[in-house]
Amino acid sequence: MGRQLEPDLAVWIERVEGAIHGDEVxxxxxxxxxxxxxxxxxLERRPASIAVGVGVALEDVLRELSISVPTPFTRKLIAVLSDAHSLGTREEVEDRYQRTIRDGSPIVSLEDRAVIGFLVGPSSSDALDAMVGRLLRESIAAAAPDLAIDVFGADPPDDRFFQTMAALTKAEQGAHLRKIVICGVPDASRAAEQLDRFGGDPKKLRLVERVNDYIAEKIR
Structure with a gap:
């Protein structure tokens, strides 16, 4: 327990004593x-034994102070510690997964012809923004006139996606691009309507059903 409880040990003891005497607050x-x-x-990926050990150690300290803690309260405290640790662990795993998706989604450069990014997994604004930023940097470095995003392996595109793609057609950062290509959308007609609704420049936008067809076209 040591370092985890020392700064607030007196407060913890006071509150536990109150709880023992029926103070619900x-x-x-x-x-x-x-x-x-x-x-x-x-969240810090510390072992569950440390979290559960906090309750056990607190009980030991109280026992040394001749304060008897009812077993039901101890069990409840340990259950809360265990459940909360599991929640933190799940959140850390989910956050790590999202970071992997955001920073690790593959990008392919077809020399000076096009750069293609592959969105995968759950849709999120962070993943999309990171992908667009990486594609823009890569397209500038490769002097590629086309920027393509394949969404076949991701969640169905939402308003945020179409708004971002539409804005990119008019953004200064994308001024060097000839075409912004979206591959793998499940409903091309709806996608076109959404892009138009958000003010996308139809001259710069292109929808392609399969990314493989687009790649084959570019490497002929």
């Missing part, structure tokens, strides 16, 4: 504080 504060601590440990 104190009981709620103890459980809330325990949950926050355990969740943070989960």
């Amino acid at each position: 104190c009981a709620s504060e103890v459980l809330d504080s325990a949950a926050l601590l355990a969740r943070r440990l989960g």
